[in-house]
Amino acid sequence: MSAQISIQPARQFCLKCLLMLLIISGLTISSFIYLSLNPADLFTFQAMKNMAEFIGRFFPPDLSADFLEKIWQGILQTLAISALATLIAAVISILISLPVSGRFGPIAKWLSRFFCNFLRSVPELVWAALMVLAVGLGPFAGTLALTLHTMGVLGRLFGETLENNPIASSNALVLSGSGRVASFLYGTLPSIAPQLLSYSLYRWEMNIRMATILGFVGAGGLGQMLYYELSLLREAQASTVIIAMLLLVVLVDAISAKLRRIQMHNLG
Amino acid sequence: MAICILWPMLQLAQFEPMLLIDPNNTKVMGDFLVQFIPPNIQLEFLSLVLKATVETLAMATAGIALAMIIAVPLGLIISYSLSISRIGPTSDHQLAQFVRFIARTLMLVLRGIPEIVWALLLVRVFGLGPIAGVLAIAITYGGMLAKVYSEILESGNTLPARALILSGSGRVASFLYGLLPNSAQELASYTIYRWECAVRASVVMGFVGAGGLGQLMDQSMKMLNGGEVSTILIVFLGLVLLADYISLVIRKQLV
Numbered sequence: 001m002s003a004q005i006s007i008q009p010a011r012q013f014c015l016k017c018l019l020m021l022l023i024i025s026g027l028t029i030s031s032f033i034y035l036s037l038n039p040a041d042l043f044t045f046q047a048m049k050n051m052a053e054f055i056g057r058f059f060p061p062d063l064s065a066d067f068l069e070k071i072w073q074g075i076l077q078t079l080a081i082s083a084l085a086t087l088i089a090a091v092i093s094i095l096i097s098l099p100v101s102g103r104f105g106p107i108a109k110w111l112s113r114f115f116c117n118f119l120r121s122v123p124e125l126v127w128a129a130l131m132v133l134a135v136g137l138g139p140f141a142g143t144l145a146l147t148l149h150t151m152g153v154l155g156r157l158f159g160e161t162l163e164n165n166p167i168a169s170s171n172a173l174v175l176s177g178s179g180r181v182a183s184f185l186y187g188t189l190p191s192i193a194p195q196l197l198s199y200s201l202y203r204w205e206m207n208i209r210m211a212t213i214l215g216f217v218g219a220g221g222l223g224q225m226l227y228y229e230l231s232l233l234r235e236a237q238a239s240t241v242i243i244a245m246l247l248l249v250v251l252v253d254a255i256s257a258k259l260r261r262i263q264m265h266n267l268g
Numbered sequence: 269m270a271i272c273i274l275w276p277m278l279q280l281a282q283f284e285p286m287l288l289i290d291p292n293n294t295k296v297m298g299d300f301l302v303q304f305i306p307p308n309i310q311l312e313f314l315s316l317v318l319k320a321t322v323e324t325l326a327m328a329t330a331g332i333a334l335a336m337i338i339a340v341p342l343g344l345i346i347s348y349s350l351s352i353s354r355i356g357p358t359s360d361h362q363l364a365q366f367v368r369f370i371a372r373t374l375m376l377v378l379r380g381i382p383e384i385v386w387a388l389l390l391v392r393v394f395g396l397g398p399i400a401g402v403l404a405i406a407i408t409y410g411g412m413l414a415k416v417y418s419e420i421l422e423s424g425n426t427l428p429a430r431a432l433i434l435s436g437s438g439r440v441a442s443f444l445y446g447l448l449p450n451s452a453q454e455l456a457s458y459t460i461y462r463w464e465c466a467v468r469a470s471v472v473m474g475f476v477g478a479g480g481l482g483q484l485m486d487q488s489m490k491m492l493n494g495g496e497v498s499t500i501l502i503v504f505l506g507l508v509l510l511a512d513y514i515s516l517v518i519r520k521q522l523v
Contacts, residue, residue: 121508134297139282
């Protein structure tokens, strides 16, 4: 966004833009028709009344001490799932990043990149559904699902960090006779560690958000509570869970924004 | 210290790696995974998948269209660069602040609750099917788009709009003539990027019964039909790539 004010004449008739606009609006309208969804129907009096009635059932939320205690457990479980998954994934990703960065030849690089892409293109929820089959209902399935997805993301990011890292310091160690492992641990890792940490924290933030909803397929945390309460048509309890989710997400958002500001400040 | 934190965490997450090699579980999983190859490519099933794919795309498109209807007014209300009340001491300063506060809170609630939660709730109102999914996308992405729209409007060159407002034009007019010409590109490009995300999200929302590919996958998974699941997964990955590509092409045209 330049600060200058453009002095070009207004653009003349543009056939391509017009065509594209027509195509996009045509496709949008046909989507509504395909789904037999008339936006006007949503704003009729009856629909509004139904909605209001439905929302009304969620108030007031259940704030009894017993239930809040359960919610607290749910929040802790959600945090534990996301933290564990991120931690395990980060540790494994350091290993994966070696072939991804091309240290073991082009074939290993291609294979490991494909592996990472595969892991991260399957959505967390699908992994969770699969893991529920593999280890049964419960938070462990959620942890595994998040670990798998995060491994794909972090493996790739770590690999790229490693690739962009100058190899001079680790070369110096190798040339002066240290082993490959030692040169990696003392020559390379310290210089990329802050970057890896910041990627991991960022992923943890995403994972907290994900962990709140993985429960819908039975993988523990707040989501499982919500699904359970809604199945029993206990709206008051469900609304407490939703409020807890919202607070968790907002809080995590605020903390990470604050941390990022501090980091920016430190960098100048 | 690490152990002090890790141990309760492992407990809370019921971390039991042994479950992974429990013979019962490995048998179920093994039987399921073996069916993945070959993927189910019977014509009857493929036509079902195709229908679900089109439905997924339609859900994302309609959802984003509705999201824009929510986002444009919200974004305009919130954006400071169109604030008349900030020009000078006017009587409705308090009111403007109040309206803005309400709009911001509404936006936070809309986008703070994950789309799949909205879908789960809306399925109860509108029944199983894509309509709940469309509305869930509209609500969550409406909140997100509103936030980003207002940020884009504030980050651009706001002087023309300011000049218009100061010389007495209304908010809408100064938006149309002062802000839109400069930031239209960025607004459109971000909207299309969000469409791409909506395609991805609409797949996932099927898991709570909100239509599209996800619902199909959920059904196949519950019946432990590996062949069908692998077909749907392949189609899903293809769809995500396609959406990526389409959004890239359109955004390139915009530049």
